[in-house]
Amino acid sequence: MNPNLPTLGVGFGFRAPYLSSLFLHREEVDFLEIVADHYFDPVPEKQRELELLADHFPLIPHGLSLSLGSAEGLDKNYTRQLVSLIHRLKPPWWSEHLAFTRAGGVEIGHLTPLPYTWEAVEAVCKNIREVRSQVEAPLLLENITYTFRLPGAEMTESQFLSEILEHTDCGLLLDVTNLYINSVNHGFEVADFLNAIPLERVVQLHFVGGEWEQGQLIDTHSQPTPDAVWEVMRDVLRRAPVKGVILERDENLPPFPDILAELTRARQLWQGVTE
């Protein structure tokens, strides 16, 4: 993992309704993360939007459907479009989820957990090798939330993640909300997880708030960040060489000042632990 990645600061996952507000508050957002899939084969207005954003902000492409965990390999068409976008933007890094979204000709449309097995480790590493042979920019892997764990596990989630990071020399996009949600739903300690993963590989963080639904905490990206997640973030910022922090709000979009308030809080938190 390249230790000389630039520090990008604090930003948010770009969503089109915020376009005009974003430019009114240009100085309060350090960088943006864009959903890569939204700019594949873009219509002219999306192309123009991408160019506008790229002219004013560092952009980090974030993939949703590369399906790095698919045993059947990568989808060539999706990979080609993703690689083309990354080549166009020349970002300092890009990111994808540690999950599968496609199998047996079925596109699930959702990040689906992998079994924590050596066979899955090998499948992910093979797919990562393939995509990295086409892209120079460093790849960050993101931890997902999961409502179920597949039977037959040969290791814990933290071991699974660590094995893949070490074998592929990838960075980690640690979603502190996902980590917190999994710890609540599956009954483990956040601290144990953090102690078991290579924190020196953490490059970027995601944070947002979820919702309770039928006794489970769900990663809906629809609420302000809860205090418990801020606490996890504080701990990670203190211990890991983080280069960028992204608020990832997708649903129930609040007025832009609420987004800015969360970015300010993240910035203050970060400054507080590094002073």
Next chain:
Amino acid sequence: MSLADTQRLIALLATDASLRTQLLSDPLAVAARYGVDAKTAQTLAKEIAEEIERFARSLIGKRRNEVCKLLPRTKRVLGNCFDDLFRLYAKTTLPNGTKKHLQDAVQFADFLHTKLAAEKQIPLWIAELARYEASWLEVRTHPCLLIRGFRALTKETAHLEANPSLNPALRPRRTLALWLRLPGKERIYHTYLTLF
């Protein structure tokens, strides 16, 4: 059981409600049908069937949220019925590709029109409003000339957002609508002609 077989079965379970039901009632039949060992099928049924059901529901919820954003007028006129009708539709379709949400919205509008309105489960003007909204999405995605006929679309329906108090069902009209978008251009030319 290989990783590929596990993933194929999970993908099918996540997207096929009837297979989830069958897994619960007869895991051995599912095992035989998909080349899965009996123990794995029984473990899936016993330990994580409920969680996979929850996962499948959240998948449909995610699709619904995206379609709501793409068909806001349809969502507004259907109100609380939107969710139920979308669930009904989502059982039968699974969009794919990088434009899957657009595809989902267009197919949902088509479902409202060709199935639910045809069976008189919803008023025709609501289905036509959805079809009208979806037509904009189609032209935005693929430059083309699109001409559509409507039996209950009125000026009021088309501009419902600006006139929320109007009840378009009171004044059905036969209308011809036209959209034109040239390749590489952003502008969409649109007009409609109320016939009678």
